[in-house]
Amino acid sequence: MEESITELIRTQLRRLRIAAGLSQEEFGRLVHFSSSAVSAVETGVRPLDRAFLARADEVLNSGDLLVTLLRMAERDREPSWFKPWLEAERGATQLRYFNPNLIPGMLQTENYARAVLRFNDTFSEAEVERHVAARMTRQDILTREEPPQYVAVLDESVLSRTAEGLSGIMVEQIGRLIELAALPHVHIHLVPRSSGLHIGSSGPFALARSADGGWVGHLEHQLGGAVVDDEHGVAALLTKWENVRAEALPRRQTIDLMKEVQASHEPQ
Incomplete structure (x- = not known):
């Protein structure tokens, strides 16, 4: 499926360019690429690039067609166990995430995501980059x-991890969290170290509420993950959520603590 979508993108790109009466050289000037780079993209020699396709959509007046098709191709790369949750996530009106170990994927910077994905030594660099995208x-x-x-509720320890080469990544990542926390619809809360053990210490989970008011949960584990949609399971996760949320600091105090932890990662 992924290969057919990427080929469709290349076909549509060529069709739209020709319909606009543009040679590869003329089109390249408009999207700030060389004619050889345009040719490489159209023939599949060069990987598809989001910035290139966004500029192409703009120049060719194609709406978000090419970028939308790229998103479809990227979704097809996700493992089968994760796709049901992605559908719930995209259609949700409310999302709840708790993670005592890592920054949730939707809040990660590219560099943090890359570092996390490299924990899996079975991934090639190309696979890591596809997952990051x-x-x-x-x-x-x-x-x-x-x-x-x-x-999102996170343990303070998630932001405090240190390792060789990690400090710069964490400074950038915490800065991203502070930036996102300023958005009116994004709420990030930290469980301080002083809380000690609590009900969420057993592992991460997520919840999504659909437009019709129903909730779906998601649990990740070492071999993948599972959607939780039965009434008993969802009720148990909602109870766990209320408990871990009660352990967390308010929004303003969380932002202040994030700034303190960010400063601790910076060179002294």
């Missing part, structure tokens, strides 16, 4: 015209 695409949900209310 897909993760960045998921984040479009937060900036679309009618975004869901998004609430």
Whole structure:
């Protein structure tokens, strides 16, 4: 499926360019690419690039056709166990995330996502980059015209991790969290270290509320993940959510603590 969509993108790009009466050289000047780069994209020698396709959509007056098709291709790269949750996530009016170990994917910077994905030494660099691109695409949900209310609860320790080469990544990542927390529909809360063990310490989970008011949950584990949609399971996750949310700091105090932790990562 992924290959057929990427080929469709290339076909549509060529068709739209020719319909506009543009040679590869003329089109290249408009999108700020060389004619050889345009040819490489159209023939599949060069990977599809989001910035290039966004500029092409603008120049060719094609709406978001090419970028939308790229998003479809990126979604097809996701593992089968994750796709049902992605559908719930995209259609949600409210999203709730708790993670005691990592920054949730929808809040990650490219560099943080890349570092996390490299934990899996079975991924090639190309696979890591494909997953990073897909993760960045998921984040479009937060900036679309009618975004869901998004609430994330994280352990303070998630921001405090240190390792060689990680400090700069964490400074950037925490800055991104502070930036997102300023959006009216995004709420980020930290569980301070002083809370000790709590009900959420057993692992991460997420919840999505659909337009009809129903909730769906998601649990991640070492071998993948699972959607939770039975009444008992969803009720248990909603109870866990209320408990971990009660352990977390208010929004303003969380932002102040994030700034403190960010400063601790900066060179002294």
